[in-house]
Amino acid sequence: IIAKPVLKEILSRLNFLLNVGLEYLTLNRSARTLSGGESQRIRLATQIGTQLAGCLYVLDEPSIGLHQSDNVKLIQSLKKLRDLNNTIIVVEHDRETIESSDYLVDLGPRAGEHGGEVMASGPTHKLLRNGSAESLTLDYLAQRKHVYEEKPRRTGIGHSLNLSGATGNNLTGVNLSIPLGTLTAITGVSGSGKSSLINETLVKYLMKKYFQSKVVPLPFESVEGLEHIDKVIEIDQAPIGRTPRSNPATYTGLFTYIRDLYAQLPESKMRGYAVGRFSFNVKSGRCEACEGDGLKKIEMNFLPDVHITCDVCNGKRYNRETLDVMYKGKSISDVLDMTVEEAFTFFEEMPRIRRKLKSLLEVGLGYVKIGQPATTLSGGEAQRVKLATELSKVSTGKTIYFLDEPTTGLHFDDVRALLDVLNKLVDKGNTVVIVEHNLDVIRAADWIVDLGPGGGEYGGSIVAVGTPADIMKHESSLTAEYLRRELNAFAS
Structure with missing residues (x-):
C-alpha cells in the first residue's frame, strides 16, 4: 500500500523513457556521457513523465538531436499527453512534428525586422491542403519549394581519411573512411556512437595533431590520409562569447x-x-558607467543575474x-x-x-544585428557566425570542416541556404563532415556513414555506407527506412 503510489510515479517516468527510445540507458549513467538528444529527452521525461492533466506545456524544438525514429516516438508521447486534456505548444521546424500538429501558427514572412506577422493560422490539415500565398513554411510543406534539388553526386578527389579501430564508449572497433572532397553525413539513432566516433575520437585527434591541443581522444588504433589535409576546422554550437561585449x-x-x-x-x-x-x-x-557593455548587471544572489540597459549611455x-x-x-x-x-x-x-x-x-544571418550580444544568440546562430567567419577567409582547398547538427533551429529556407554554402566549400576541393538527423541534408550528402543499429550497447557499429541511393537498400538501417519514406513522399 505504501509503495503503490511511489511505484506508479517510477513506472510512469520509466515508460516515457521507453517511449522515446532510451531503453538502452542504465539508470546510473553519468550525465556528462549522454548525447545531446539523450539529455533533452531525459529532461522532457522529468517534465511530462508525471502525466498531469489540465496543464499547458511549452516545448522549444524538442526534435533537436533526435533521429526520425525517435522523433516518431516523441510525437506519439506528446499526443498521449494531449489526450489527457493538456494543451501542448511546440516551437518547431521539424516537418513531421508540424504535420502531426492539430493547429498551426506560422510567423513571418522573414526573420528579424522583416518578420513578426502571422502569415497563416488554422487547423494544420486544412492549411496543408489549401496552402497560403504568404507562407514560406507552407510552400516547403506542400513541396512547392524544395530544400534539396537532385544533382550529380561528387565522388571526391580520389583520397580518403581513414580512422581504424575506434573503441571509445560504445564503439566496437569501428573503421571509418571519409572520402575527401565530399559532403559526408554521419547518421544514426541517438546514442548510436556518432559523437563518440567523430567529436570525441577523430576531431580530438586532429586537434591534437594540428594545433597541439591538450584534449585526449577516445581509444583508436590509427589514422591515415593526413597528408591530403592542411587545415582542420570544427564548428560547434558553443557560444561565441560569454559577455555582452562579444558579438x-x-x-x-x-x-x-x-x-x-x-x-x-x-x-x-x-x-x-x-x-x-x-x-x-x-x-x-x-x-x-557600464564599461562598454551597454548593459548593467544586477546580481540576484540565488537567482540568475539580470541585465538592464545602462542609464548613462542608453545602451550605446x-x-x-x-x-x-x-x-x-x-x-x-x-x-x-x-x-x-x-x-x-x-x-x-x-x-x-x-x-x-x-x-x-x-549563412542566413541577415536579420542579426552586428553588435548583438553573444549571450542572446541561439546555439544555431552561434554556429552559423563561426561558419561565416571561416567562409570569409581564403580557402586552401585542402580543409576539412566538422559540423555537429548545423540545422538546429533552422527553417527549411535557412537549411537550403546552409546547403548552398556547404556545397560551395566542397566544390573548392574541401571536405565537409556533418553529424546530422535532418533528412533533407542527408539526401543532399555525397556520402553517408550510418551508425547503429540501435543506441547504447545496441549501437556502436557502422551498419551502412555509401551514397543515399546505396543506403536506402540496407534493411538493417533505420535511417534507410526513413530516407525511403522521404523520397517516396517527395516523388508523390
Whole structure:
C-alpha cells in the first residue's frame, strides 16, 4: 500500500523513457556521457513523465538531436499527453512534428525586422491542403519549394581519411573512411556512437595533431590520409562569447575594419583619436558607467543575474565625445545597431567590410544585428557566425570542416541556404563532415556513414555506407527506412 503510489510515479517516468527510445540507458549513467538528444529527452521525461492533466506545456524544438525514429516516438508521447486534456505548444521546424500538429501558427514572412506577422493560422490539415500565398513554411510543406534539388553526386578527389579501430564508449572497433572532397553525413539513432566516433575520437585527434591541443581522444588504433589535409576546422554550437561585449562583429573580425575606418575619418584625426578610441574595451572611448557593455548587471544572489540597459549611455556603449564622430551620418554605436543586411548596404564602398558581411548573409544571418550580444544568440546562430567567419577567409582547398547538427533551429529556407554554402566549400576541393538527423541534408550528402543499429550497447557499429541511393537498400538501417519514406513522399 505504501509503495503503490511511489511505484506508479517510477513506472510512469520509466515508460516515457521507453517511449522515446532510451531503453538502452542504465539508470546510473553519468550525465556528462549522454548525447545531446539523450539529455533533452531525459529532461522532457522529468517534465511530462508525471502525466498531469489540465496543464499547458511549452516545448522549444524538442526534435533537436533526435533521429526520425525517435522523433516518431516523441510525437506519439506528446499526443498521449494531449489526450489527457493538456494543451501542448511546440516551437518547431521539424516537418513531421508540424504535420502531426492539430493547429498551426506560422510567423513571418522573414526573420528579424522583416518578420513578426502571422502569415497563416488554422487547423494544420486544412492549411496543408489549401496552402497560403504568404507562407514560406507552407510552400516547403506542400513541396512547392524544395530544400534539396537532385544533382550529380561528387565522388571526391580520389583520397580518403581513414580512422581504424575506434573503441571509445560504445564503439566496437569501428573503421571509418571519409572520402575527401565530399559532403559526408554521419547518421544514426541517438546514442548510436556518432559523437563518440567523430567529436570525441577523430576531431580530438586532429586537434591534437594540428594545433597541439591538450584534449585526449577516445581509444583508436590509427589514422591515415593526413597528408591530403592542411587545415582542420570544427564548428560547434558553443557560444561565441560569454559577455555582452562579444558579438558577431567582434567574432568575425569585422569590427577591426569598422574601427579602422572610424579612426581614419578627418574628425578623428583632428581630435587625435586612434583605433583604440573606438573599442569598448579601452577606457578612453567607452562609457565608464557600464564599461562598454551597454548593459548593467544586477546580481540576484540565488537567482540568475539580470541585465538592464545602462542609464548613462542608453545602451550605446561609448561616451558622448566618441559618438560625435560620424561616417555617413552614423556613429559607431549606430553601426553596431544595424542588421547585417543594413550594414551590407551601408558599407557599399568598403570591400573588406562587405566580404565579412556577405559571408554572414550567405549563412542566413541577415536579420542579426552586428553588435548583438553573444549571450542572446541561439546555439544555431552561434554556429552559423563561426561558419561565416571561416567562409570569409581564403580557402586552401585542402580543409576539412566538422559540423555537429548545423540545422538546429533552422527553417527549411535557412537549411537550403546552409546547403548552398556547404556545397560551395566542397566544390573548392574541401571536405565537409556533418553529424546530422535532418533528412533533407542527408539526401543532399555525397556520402553517408550510418551508425547503429540501435543506441547504447545496441549501437556502436557502422551498419551502412555509401551514397543515399546505396543506403536506402540496407534493411538493417533505420535511417534507410526513413530516407525511403522521404523520397517516396517527395516523388508523390
